[in-house]
Amino acid sequence: MVLEHELPRPVPSDELAGCPVGKLMRRVGDKWTLVLIVLLGGRAHRYNELHRSIEGISRRMLTRTLRGLEADGLVRREVHPTLPPTVEYSLTPLGRTLLVPVSAMAEWAVLHDAEMTRARAAQL
Amino acid sequence: MVLEHELPRPVPSDELAGCPVGKLMRRVGDKWTLVLIVLLGGRAHRYNELHRSIEGISRRMLTRTLRGLEADGLVRREVHPTLPPTVEYSLTPLGRTLLVPVSAMAEWAVLHDAEMTRARAAQL
């Protein structure tokens, strides 16, 4: 039988930091990833549509973030060879499954965000 | 009746990026926060105990991360005036509620992390 069930790999450093949870949080913890996931969770969007919907994002970061999500198989990029070209972004099935835990985080956030703010304010 | 149901506040910039969800993900998305939450979710730990349990963390970052969690009311710091002094860190009730959505993220991570890795590998 498989005895190496608990520790599939050597884990040379960072122990828990290298675990899937930490990886995921860092993956979606940047400035724009979550916004895109939530937006695309609603419906497919075109590039400039996203750029307009997300106030404050630069085209550079929009592209980079989308490319990252695409590389991880969370977002699909469809180019329609029209003139001018139109590109549509949508969540993949894998990306849509991510909406579940994200919602759990969202629920906690809306419930307890104020509490954290108050705690931080009370420090002064 | 309340017509401003959909947009409670002005949201001058960053729209969704300033929402509680994004704030939370950025809050716990750094390198060590989640590791600490999970570890302290098990039981209270002393400073050097944490330092030994988390391979790769510097004392500087351990202290900084703990202070941040403490400021947000997620972690409690108890100093026992012994000689030498001993300090115990544990999750507050608020911090423990965070274990719920974190577990949801964890479940997704262990289920789909390999899928993301494969997707990324397939890009080459």
Next chain:
DNA sequence: CTGAATCCATCGGGATACTG
């Protein structure tokens, strides 16, 4: 044992300009 202080490398991310 439990930190604080300082220095320094890396990196995320914004502004701007250019392209097919």
Next chain:
DNA sequence: CAGTATCCCGATGGATTCAG
């Protein structure tokens, strides 16, 4: 319309040293 390329700055975080 949908990007790419370059420059640049502030934040993150590691290494090291000092201290109660």
